[in-house]
Every structure is written in structure tokens, then in C-alpha cells.
Amino acid sequence: MATNDALNKKTEDKQCAKDARVCVPNPHLKKMKDDILYHFALGTSTHDFPALFGDIKFVCVGGSPSRMKTFITYIAELLDIGNPGYDYPNICAGTDRYAMYKAGPILSVSHGMGIPSIAIMLHELIKLLYHAKCSNVTIIRIGTSGGIGLTPGSVVITKQAVDATFKPQFEQIILGKSVIRSTYLDEKLTEDLMECAKELDQFNTVIGNTLCTLDFYEGQARLDGAICTYTEEEKMQYLKEAHMTGVRNIEMESSVFAAMCNLSGLKGNVI
């Protein structure tokens, strides 16, 4: 039996939400002497988080490590921060789980593929921002996705992430029990991003719901996986239903991303 997460309500009242600081809704953290972010190969006793990360205002995350390096190089040049031609070092060089790059107030982090992979990264990223005493942080997931009813190359700004039954919720299993969390994204950020897209006028851009699946092949109704038990007609029927409920693209990370942004006071969106 699923229950709604009490944290959704509580977070709104939290002091850290009021002064725009990043929240960690975990009372155990305060009792810990040292916090090791295993999958970043960083720790509070070995790294000075406020000095290294205290100025961060924007975090961009995406699946592939090489793309996140390309992104930091591109954005630093575009915004004229950092030296042209600089070879940005991987801050997480001590591990090959994730890659992380920084230019001024912008952090660029890879998250691999799928909900569990991005969730590990987000747990450790939220703690990193908390230990660094960051405030007013905006986080944007950028990535490729499959469009529904759109011309190829279109950009989708996510209004809300939905599950395989098109509900705006993420199911987190805690101690063997199902807990339901909200996957709405920051409305103001969605509007601001749409304004930017209009100003740029470079890509067909829409605001829509994003279907977040646990699987790339069977989960997204593809016919070309190793295993497939449905017909092309059933596939098309499912995608039509998705479109009718407002889904405009499909990917594999947005729901837990939205849920964790909501719980930690991060303004987030998926593009």
C-alpha cells in the first residue's frame, strides 16, 4: 500500500527553504563527524566544500561524462568565464562512477542512465551543496529524449514528470514500503526557460509532460529490444494515450529528479 510522503509538506516549513539554502531532510547527517560522498570520491574531512563549491548557483546534469565536459567548455566560453581553450579537470577523477566539472558558478555533472543511477548522484550532490552552504541553486537536467508528436530536434521543457501510467508521481521504496512523491517542477523556472527559448528562437520548443520509464526497450514500448511481447498496434496505442494526457517526450531520470528537487529546496527543470 503506497503512502504519500510526509516530507512533501514538512519541507515547505523548513528554515533552509525560507532562506533559499539547500535542504537535507535527514536528521542523522548532523550527528556524523565526517561525510564521505563515495561515488564522487569526495569527503568533508578531505575536501573544503565551502571553498571548492560555495559559489555554485547553477548545476547542469546529463547522462554522459564526455557530454558534460563538452557542456562546461561550451558554457564557459559562451558566458566568458574561465580561460578559452582551458582543459577542465574532472573533480571526481578518483572514481569512474560520475564526472564533474566546474566553471565559475556553474557545476556540470554526469549521472549515467536511469533512476537509480541519477538518484545516487543527486543524494551526493545535494549533500555537497549543503556542506558548501550554497543558496538559491537552480539545477537543470539536459539530455536527449524520445519525442511524441513532435518534429525531431524539438526541445521539451518539462512541466511535470509522469510515471508509466501518466501520473505525476514517483514511487520510492523505503524499508520495503511504497512511498509516493510529487514530481511537479518549479513553475516559475519553466516559464523563465520558455521565455529564453522564445528570445533565442532557434529551436521548436514546447512545455509538456515527460514520461519517465524504468526501462529503455520494453518500458518505452520499443520493438527492437532483445525481449518484446507486444504488437506494433499496442505500442502505438500506448504512445497515443501518453500524448493525450500531455506527454511530449520520454526519458529515464526526470521523476526522481523532480521528487528530490522538491524535497531539497532546489529549483529544477528537465530540458
Place this chain on the structure above:
Amino acid sequence: MATNDALNKKTEDKQCAKDARVCVPNPHLKKMKDDILYHFALGTSTHDFPALFGDIKFVCVGGSPSRMKTFITYIAELLDIGNPGYDYPNICAGTDRYAMYKAGPILSVSHGMGIPSIAIMLHELIKLLYHAKCSNVTIIRIGTSGGIGLTPGSVVITKQAVDATFKPQFEQIILGKSVIRSTYLDEKLTEDLMECAKELDQFNTVIGNTLCTLDFYEGQARLDGAICTYTEEEKMQYLKEAHMTGVRNIEMESSVFAAMCNLSGLKGNVI
């Protein structure tokens, strides 16, 4: 409402299971002219699969790309196949999603973290082995895991993968509906591996159930994530229940691994 997967029964009757060939329970594949394994950057029209991979008898998979390179170097030296000191090239160099290395009949492939990430890899690996006309293939997932009631450094050979409620099943969502798949692993292989462990006599080795979670922090009852809503007592209670049902370790990939081995006729285990 969840349904049992009809494929579980059907696969047993399949010809490819009888002659030990790798199965692809997907009728659509036969109609495809060209099959692109997107996340390996390999395709049937650009690569000669039987020539490249036809001799494969063993596949070892693990999360980290660098570890899988270390593994192929180690195993090739141990078995005296390939040249000592050889720098094994990454067969999937065209992408940074996964890394793949080969030495004689052994393939070593990384799969990232979590069920969705390993599932994408397995869909494409099973198709690779099928296109290469491989037969009698054994696949073993090797990786770190959290032990329950064991001395650190122990080795667990998985009898069956279980979900967060300790049931030997994997829930696959297909077209928005829940389908339940069996997660038993090859019994003979489990016994053979235990025999090897006894002969080696290097590590404390046990056969046990493996708890497969969708999340590393809240999913595994950890107290040090960014979000935590339970007490230390509740955590210990959950882990005790797991131990009582036969769980000896926790990781994040075994259930879909077992389910997909069963459906494709691969003998598989998790260590």
C-alpha cells in the same frame, strides 16, 4: 494488477533453448534489416558479429568501466590467453555509455549502476550474442555489494535475487502494466561456483539470496543519504527481516539480470 509473464513458460519450449543458443524472445527482430545496438555503438550492417563475437562462451559484467578493463587483463593473464602486457582496446570506444573488452572466449562489459542501466546493456548484449550465433554462454555479474550478517570481504554466490519485500521476482512495467518475472538463477552454475570457491579456499564464500534495490540510500536503509525518514532501529529491523528470509547481500542489478538470463537462455549468476 500484476500478471505473470507468459514468456517464462514459453522460453522453455524454444528451439534455441534446446540447442543452447542464445534466445531473443522478440518476433519483430526477424523483420529488421539492420539492428543497431545504440549504447554499444555497434550494428549488424557495420560490424561482422559472428566473426567478432562468435567464439564467446563467458561474459563477465560489472558496474565500473575501469574495473572491467582490469578484469579482462587479469583473467587473460591467469588463463594464459592473449599477450602479457597487452592494452585491451575498448570495443565500444564510439560511446561512453558502456565499455567492452574481449580476450579469447571471454567478454568483459561494464553496465553502470542500477536496474535500468544494466537492463539497456543486457538487451543489447543478448542481441549481440544472438547475431553472433553464440551457444552455451555463461554470464556472471561480479561486483561489490553490502553484506548482511557476514564478515567484510566475504563472497556471496546468489541463489535467487529478491525484491524489497524479499520475494524472488522482478517487476517489469510494459505498456504501463506490471509484469512479474522470475529471478531464480541457474542451480547447477551456483553449485559449480561454490565448488570452485571450496577448491580455491581463499575467501569466506556463502550461497544466499541477494536483495536488489532501486536506490542506494533510502532503498538500502542507509542513514547517510540526503534524505532519510526512518530511525536507526527501523533500519536494523528491516535488515534483520532481510537476513531471516535468507538475504546475505544487497546490490542494485541482480533481479533484472536474473529475469533476463531466464528469458534468453543464458546461464547466469551474481557474485
